[in-house]
Amino acid sequence: MLLKRYLPILTWLPHYNARLFGADLLAGLIVTIMVIPQSLAYAILAGLPAVVGLYASILPLLAYTLFGTSRTLAVGPVAILALMTGAALSPIAAPGSELYLQAALVLALLSGVILVLMGLFRLGFFANFLSHPVISGFLSASAILITASQLGNLLGVSASGHTLIELVPSLITSLDKIHLVTLAIGAGSLMLLVVMRRWGRMTLGRLGLNDGLAGLIAKTGPVFAVVITTLISWGFDLETLGVAVVGDIPKGLPPLTLPAFDASLWHQLLIPALLLSVVGFVESVSMGQMLAAKRRQRISPNQELVGLGASNLVAAFSGGMPVTGGLSRTVINFDAGAQTPAAGSIAACGVALITLLMTPLLYHLPIAVLGAVITVSILTLVDIRMLRLAWGYSRSDFAAMAVTILLTLLEGVEAGIVAGVSLSIALFLYRTSRPHxxxxxxxxxxxxxxxxxxxxxxxxxxxxxxxxxxxxxxxxxxxxxxxxxxxxxxxxxxxxxxxxxxxxxxxxxxxxxxxxxxxxxxxxxxxxxxxxxxxxxxxxxxxxxxxxxxxxxxxxxxxxxxxxxxxxxxxxx
Amino acid sequence: MLLKRYLPILTWLPHYNARLFGADLLAGLIVTIMVIPQSLAYAILAGLPAVVGLYASILPLLAYTLFGTSRTLAVGPVAILALMTGAALSPIAAPGSELYLQAALVLALLSGVILVLMGLFRLGFFANFLSHPVISGFLSASAILITASQLGNLLGVSASGHTLIELVPSLITSLDKIHLVTLAIGAGSLMLLVVMRRWGRMTLGRLGLNDGLAGLIAKTGPVFAVVITTLISWGFDLETLGVAVVGDIPKGLPPLTLPAFDASLWHQLLIPALLLSVVGFVESVSMGQMLAAKRRQRISPNQELVGLGASNLVAAFSGGMPVTGGLSRTVINFDAGAQTPAAGSIAACGVALITLLMTPLLYHLPIAVLGAVITVSILTLVDIRMLRLAWGYSRSDFAAMAVTILLTLLEGVEAGIVAGVSLSIALFLYRTSRPHxxxxxxxxxxxxxxxxxxxxxxxxxxxxxxxxxxxxxxxxxxxxxxxxxxxxxxxxxxxxxxxxxxxxxxxxxxxxxxxxxxxxxxxxxxxxxxxxxxxxxxxxxxxxxxxxxxxxxxxxxxxxxxxxxxxxxxxxx
Structure with a gap:
């Protein structure tokens, strides 16, 4: 029983059969194709080489297959964690430097240790201290930050910073340097993605496809955008025109990496790792619960901590970056009919094969397209409804949400989440401190x-x-x-x-x-x-x-x- | 009305009369005599020159007379704040250095600003976030720390540190250097103080004094100890025998001091100032409420913040140190029959006169006697009853209390109070997070x-x-x-x-x-x-x-x- 609790794979593997494998295989293959552009994009968002995103989409998925309780959750790099990773690492080292890469591994390691410990000590309830308005405000503000950070890639200018205060002036001063070809590629992919997302399903349905398949294909817009623009970029040799492309991605399986044991580095990254762990856990577990409920399955939040922790530990030792259950890849996995975590392992094998053999094909992929992929997927997180609901329903919830949004935008993700949590706890205590x-x-x-x-x-x-x-x-x-x-x-x-x-x-x-x-x-x-x-x-x-x-x-x-x-x-x- | 709210002196001064003045004069004079040894002792405990304690007992009292709402609270340096001041300043500068003195002024200034702002924004309820077990645990542990820090003075050896981890080894290694004459003076005063506190009232009562007067005299033990030991020290010239004495105290009124505006110093002291403000406020307001209730008066916690804030601001500009309502001086003020805050002003004038004229008389006062004064007054704060009550009644309250005590003893006052507050909030949220x-x-x-x-x-x-x-x-x-x-x-x-x-x-x-x-x-x-x-x-x-x-x-x-x-x-x- 104890073994089953800590190794949930034992509950489903004995009953595994060809029918389940067939479903998982299909889902795994679809997810493989989907996660390639995402993984590259999120690694670049975190200031890391694109290949790190691929590494983080291989072994961590196998770890989750062993330890995770959700049947459909797809683990990997996600936008919010990429943003938080970049914010945590940039005060420590310059993006691209050896120290920066090392620090990313340490961050994943610490995050893994924290998550596993929280799981073993059954501290999953900590996630409850994040109130809905604070989570919603944090996600909305992060989405805006990420979009702002991608504007530079879409316009072909360099914009840097982790807050609006840094990003906006940096963008404005470089408006005269807009690279028109890059802008054309970026705007074109953006349009393609928006059109496929909004009208793809309906149009394909009219063309006679069944609704499920049409919906699934509509979601694979990023893959089309990547293939088409890579072909254009290769055909017209856009790199020589000054369009930033992904460039050389090392071929081969993930390397074995050993995160540096440097006490002062660990000390600096401890709080960011804690915040990152909690945010990643909340994002993952809320989605996992929602999807499990749809199929009348259950997940165990405390064991989820262990599963996500194991994924991050493995990421730290295989050249990766912090990971958690990703929103869009999980939805695709679910819609594609994944039945067990084996689908994740199949996707891991798929990504491994692509990393091993096909990275040269990605050489000409324009960075602007990845910017478009991120932007379209992240803007769905902006949640105006919760803001309106909080305003109408409870001014103190609204205050916590507004402070979270403003501080995240102006002071950065860590300040935002800490202030939001502290304020909602303080407001709750204040309300109960003068009882009716x-x-x-x-x-x-x-x-x-x-x-x-x-x-x-x-x-x-x-x-x-x-x-x-x-x-x-x-x-x-x-x-x-x-x-x-x-x-x-x-x-x-x-x-x-x-x-x-x-x-x-x-x-x-x-x-x-x-x-x-x-x-x-x-x-x-x-x-x-x-x-x-x-x-x-x-x-x-x-x-x-x-x-x-x-x-x-x-x-x-x-x-x-x-x-x-x-x-x-x-x-x- | 608004003026009366922010200047409570307007509520009582118009009705002031000779009878009230008579009562206040007596209380003021008794308090004057009492606070001299205390003020010297607490300044030395904070690592400051003895005279700083006197300065902090003059103008801050006048400020409280204007802005305070308690009729009987006596403001000045207190043991816990002295301990916290020492802990906050010692990482910044060496005790006795010019920077250390400057930092003490900045600490008082920041504390004053924080308290006034909290008062104006009506944030007095923040004090409620300190649960009784946490306050009690913090006070008990601080009392033990203070006693340990005074053992060096009582034994005539130098022991330094702000945690038991630093203090105990420092004491043990210097046990072979015990100065016997100092020990004799220290132990003698300790005995005198304990005897007068425990049996003084009863004995004087038997000698025919009325009970109130007997109780008051029994409380003035420190004054007797100071006078007797100073005479002995002077008569036998103990200084030449190696007994540490108070030495030269500059004569004259408090100087006008301007706290340095140094952004990095302010930044370093902000959190300590916040903790010190909250602890000082809680200590002062609980005592103020208890005594006000005895006379069916009321105090306003938010206006108390303004009053204590004003006192600290004034302390910062007159060569002082952080102040708050002191336990023993307030009890003496109350017992001596103080009717209005004017008693505090009278005590201020008394201390000013002594500082102006009589400091040379204190030259021969042995430091060991001040150590004895601190030890006897502080040990009453050790509260075993609450520990027992928490253990029997609620394990989570006990856990918060135990963590506060252990961290205060081993990691210092700031870690202790922060951990205690966080833990009691977390435990409360945890309990309510799984409702029955x-x-x-x-x-x-x-x-x-x-x-x-x-x-x-x-x-x-x-x-x-x-x-x-x-x-x-x-x-x-x-x-x-x-x-x-x-x-x-x-x-x-x-x-x-x-x-x-x-x-x-x-x-x-x-x-x-x-x-x-x-x-x-x-x-x-x-x-x-x-x-x-x-x-x-x-x-x-x-x-x-x-x-x-x-x-x-x-x-x-x-x-x-x-x-x-x-x-x-x-x-x-």
Whole structure:
């Protein structure tokens, strides 16, 4: 069982058969063709040689086949991680330098170690700390950054930088150097890609293809763009006209690489590796869950961490770069009918064959075409809907999203994601730190208690019934004290306070301390403190302290029971 | 009104009279005598010249008189901030150097700016993010660190460092150099202080003094220790025997100092200043609130930030060091009967007079005595009770406390407080990220619903009633989805799911997205989603989105209403 948990391949391999292999083979071949332009493009986006993208699409896929739980996830270099990799490495070394390559391997290694450790310690829940608006804002802003960074490639000018503040001036000052042939190639591929994406499926459908196949072919636009433009570039020898082309890609299988053990380099890359791991995991696991749900399968987030971690470790030792489950390659894998992770292994073999034999064919591929491929695929991540939803629904969610977007654009990906996460946690704590509370009274003719400000209710002058609508914990412990002290300061005739805990799901040690303090202070003021409707788990916990012994009043099962007990008796004055 | 809010002196000065002045004068004079040894001691603890402690006890007190809201808080250098100041400055410069002095001023300035800004932006609630166990653990560990750092002074050897890892070896290697006369003076004062603190009040009471006065005199032990040992030191000329003494303290009023504007220095000190500000604020405001409550007064945490900020700004411009409300000096001020912040101004004048005229009298005061003063006052902060309470009550609170203590001792004050805060927030989010939820059923003969696993209840096979005991927000949005998908996967006969929201105090945008997704997925599975017992504020918020329009089912006011509506009718099959 333990073996099956950590090696999910054991759950499906014994049942593997020819039918499944047939489906996986088809999907694997389609993915192979698709990922070649993407892999080259993302390596260049990260400031690495194009071949690194191919290496990262071979052995990491085999590792995921062994350790991953999603049946359809396709692992490899992805745009966001490429952007984050470039941002993490550029302060350390110049793109293209030996140190830069080394640092990319270290980043993949650290990311792999972090992911595997998080998986083994079952820390997958950490991904939940990224709220939807923050993820959405981060992805949208990253997409804009990536597009801006590709504008240089599309225009044939050199634009560098990892924030809009760096990119925009760099683009503007080089507008006079636009290379028209490059622009023509870039704009042409962009148009081809947009047209195929938008109208390809419909047109092919009209031509008599079945809808699934038409959809799949429409998605392979990048392959057509690459083939056509490479042929044009070769035929007209565009390189001599000054069009930047991919150039020599070393032929052969991935090399065995050993990431440098350099303490100061590791130290510098630790935080970027952590951020990269979490972002990659979130991107991968949300997609994996969505697709698994469509087929009523399940994935295990903690084992996914192990699978992605193993992929990154393997990438570090085979000349690669940080990888995760890629959006577009996974969708294609799914649509092409992949049934098991074996499809990934087949794609890995395909990429290996191409790397081994066919890289010279890519020599004339213009970089501008790769820029167009990235741009068209990344712009789908810009999510205006979430921005609108957050604005209409919750200003604090909107604030977290807006800060994430602005900081990502202006300060870079790391600042953006850190600020977004910190802000959403801080805003949540702030909201829960001033819980809604209501003094309630009895609805006539019922056993229900409602707020005295919203309803016509019966009250008792010497008893206050206070309902707290939040778990009691450190962030609101002091607020609770304030609320109660204000209550007794304003109603000197009070003899009893009943704290209604129906919405209290947790009382932590800070809040317990506050309850002790409240109990003591109320006692000084000759007011008895009672609790009502304390939930089972909360009550169990309170019994671990001596609070219930020191409590001046009682714990009532229901508010009505407290009412019956504390109301003046007919025979009393 | 606005002027009164930001200048609280306007609320009490118009009503000031001779009776109040009499009380304040007495308290001010007693505090003056008390703070002299403390101020010297804390400056030396921070690695600064002794006179800096005196300067920091003059003008900052006047600033607090203008801007502070507590009637009895006494501002000045305190042990914890002195420790944090030393830890922040020692990586930057050698203690005693000109740069070190400059950096202390910059630290006070930054701290002042941060506190004032937090006050103006009403960010006082940030202090709530420090949970009681973390504060308590931090104070205990700091007290141990301070005691360890004073052992060197008490033994007459030089021990340096800001963590136990640095201090302990440094002490052990110099054990053979113990200076016996210093040890005798140190141990003697330690005993005097402990005896006066423990038995002074009782003994003086027996001698016929009234209890209040006896208590006050017992607290002035440090003054006696200083006077007696200074006389001995002077009489026997201990300095020539090798006992470290305070030495020359420049006579005169505080100088006007201008903190250096050095961008890199400011940058290095920004985070330490932030931590120091928050810790100082928490220490000061908790004490201020406790004492205000004793006299049924109130303080305003946000205005306290302004008051403490102003004090630190003034300290930066008058040769001082970071200050905040001090525990022992405030208690003495309170016990001596201070009625208004004017008592602080009187103490400031007293300290100014002493600095102006009487510093030569302090020449022979042995440093060991100051070490004894610090040790006795700081060890009261070690709080074993909270450690025990946290252990018994909540393992996650205990974990946060233990990590804070260990990291403070071994890695230093900054690492300790940052780790403690992060861990308590992370643990809280973790706990709320896997909310308790229960499938419930109807208790026979009632309208109450209880968990099917804990009670004998009626259920409907085609309807699941699920109660979620937590607010729905980003950290548990995905968990909610998992819970619901598992529920429908395990019960294929389900037609309706009723989500009971009685304990849901908040639904944020992430959770709303999850509700959309759940609604859509349940629809695909031909299951209708209903809500029940949605609270008013949550409902108001939901109406800001179109979720209620897309919801496949209804929103029921009570779970029982849903039961009545969804149970099979007698006339149905």
């Amino acid at each position: 509370s209501a003094v309630v009274g009895l609805m006539a003719g019922s056993e229900h208690f409602r707020s005295v400000t919203r309803h016509e209710v019966e009250t008792l002058s010497h008893v206050a019934f206070l309902r707290i609508d939040e778990s009691l914990y450190f962030a609101n412990a002091r607020y609770l004290e304030d609320t109660l002290y204000n209550l007794i300061a304003n109603r000197p005739e009070l003899e009893h306070v009943v704290l209604i805990c129906s919405a209290v799901n947790l009382i932590d040690a800070s809040a317990l301390e506050s309850l002790y303090a409240i109990n003591a202070r109320l006692k000084d003021s000759k007011v008895t403190l009672h609790l009502a409707e304390v939930k089972g788990p909360v009550m169990d916990r309170l019994k671990h302290s001596d609070f219930l012994d020191t409590l001046t009043g009682r714990v009532f099962l229901s508010t009505y029971a407290a009412w019956k007990e504390l109301r003046p008796r007919p025979d009393q004055p | 939820s229960a499938v419930v059923g109807l208790m026979a003969g009632s309208e109450h619903f209880r968990s099917v696993t804990r009670h004998e209840v009626e259920t409907l096979s085609h309807v699941a009633f699920l109660r979620i005991d937590e607010s729905l927000y980003f950290a548990n949005a995905r968990y909610l989805e998992d819970t619901l998908y598992n529920l429908i996967a395990n019960r294929p006969e389900l037609e309706h799911v009723v989500l009971i929201c009685s304990a849901v105090n908040l639904i944020d945008a992430s959770a709303l997205e999850s509700l959309y997704a759940i609604n859509a997925r349940l629809k695909d599975s031909k299951v209708t989603l209903h809500l029940a017992e949605v609270k008013g504020p949550v409902m108001d918020r939901l109406k800001h989105s179109d979720f209620l329009d897309t919801l496949t089912g209804r929103v029921f006011l009570s779970t029982y209403a849903a039961w009545k509506e969804l149970r099979p009718r007698p006339d149905q099959p």
